[in-house]
Amino acid sequence: MDRKRLEQELSLHVDGRLPSGRREQLLDQLDDDQGAARLLEEMERAQELARSLPPSHVGSGFTEGLWQRIRSGEGTPDAVFREPLPWMVKAHYVALGAAAAAALLVAAGFVVDAWRGAPSRSDADPGPIAVRSDPAPAPIGPRGADAAVANVESDVAGSPPGLYPISAFSVAQAGQDECLLAVQDLKSRALRAVKRLDQQEVREVVTELEPVVDRARGSTRVIRWLQDERMIELPSDFDVALKLTEGILGRIQRAHQENDSVQFRVAVDDIQRLDVEPLHRDFGVICCRDANEFLTRFQQEFVRDPGIGRTFQVRIVTGSPMHGPFAPLGELLEMHSIPRWIELGPQGSLRIQAMTIDENGVRRLHRLHADGDQAPAKR
């Protein structure tokens, strides 16, 4: 048995979690192998030391203070239900949250479009645009679709000139574009970052790349989710490129966790050699679902982890009429604020805008990709 396996089994053994058959084998080994016996002693000694630490005690006014707060009617602290996730784990969910939030705006976008009689925003609007808004960003749609409409009305200066119905295909396209942009961004940033390794810790360098890695990871996740749900079919070369991208992102994550410069250098090397061309592909749509079913499934994914939407959400404004109840959308609107948007134009003219809201409530629209109404070069 190698040392790592031995240590793992000893760890289970000291907690009494090793199955009886394995325990007997391990005890036999401990009799024969002095090294293993010494390791066990070290583990027990370490455990003893850890447990020798005296516990903290709450102060004498603890209970009284608690009851004062209870009597004053103080509510649950906000952070109580804020499930903190490791950043790469969070990234996994980001895309799902994004997609679900996108669903919210399907409804909102439709209503806005109907209200407005289709006045269109100028395609030449510059970015970033700073718009001063309320000090605290208003939660989108606490009162359901009406409030969402009001927000869309105030935050987006006009609906896109052409609107496109939400579907697995359009969301996959949005994910694809996000992925491409993020990978390209990561390529250049990673190259600059690796040069700073002489002066900075790997972890610090990688931490700086977090946002763009999150973004790439989120978009790959959305595409994979759609694939897993058998809503889209990935062309084989796209699949290969996506796997490579996921591998690179995973390596960066490990470099971050283990503060390992070698892993990071390998990841940077890989991403420089990554051919992004296959990432420009149209997807085959396996299954055409109606919008309601599609949105319901997004929502199901989304509500599994209520922490998802707090860091990243996406709006897709579309002119597709939504039938059926708005209730599930309203619930999601209540639960989350919307710090980021993606806007989908008509098919083939994907127009992406990110919206950030800083802590002072200043909203900025960042145009990431603008094709006007012309179809981008997609093969």
Added chain:
Amino acid sequence: MQSRAVTAPDPLALVAFNRAVGEHADGLKTFATRMLGDSLAAEDVSQDAFLALYRHLEQIPPSAFRPWLYRVARNLCLDQLRRRRFKLRLFRDIERDDDNPLVPVDTSGGRPDEIAEARESQAQIEAAIEKIPPRFREVFLLCELQGLSYEDASGILGCPVKTISTRLFRARQRFRAALGDEIKV
């Protein structure tokens, strides 16, 4: 933070709540202290967790109080750590100067050299725990120090039991490595 009207909970639930305060307040504070490295903030976390429990008394059965409280405390700690991360980076050196042992060593009746030795040993153990990466450390604190079962830790951290055992094994590895000669047989 939302303010809400005070409503009296069911008397039986109230008894269970009071018992939970008596039984788990110290444990929660210990856990939060070692997560945050700050005993004052840890006490606040502990109180916040009980406040949250009180507000949700009707939804949580008494048998689930303990893991629920730890889950809440963990969320609060990680939220604080995230918010403080930047500040800590900036002021790390200053804070180090101010560092005191997290928990005072019991000095009653000991000789000065024994007290000093105990302090040093405690500081070494604290430092070794601090060196464990947070995601392994939280499992270590819950299972090794607080004595929670793998299953409870799994519920608190929202990951499978297998992951708990793997993280605990890794945490123990790091802890032993950080202790170095202290545990060499």
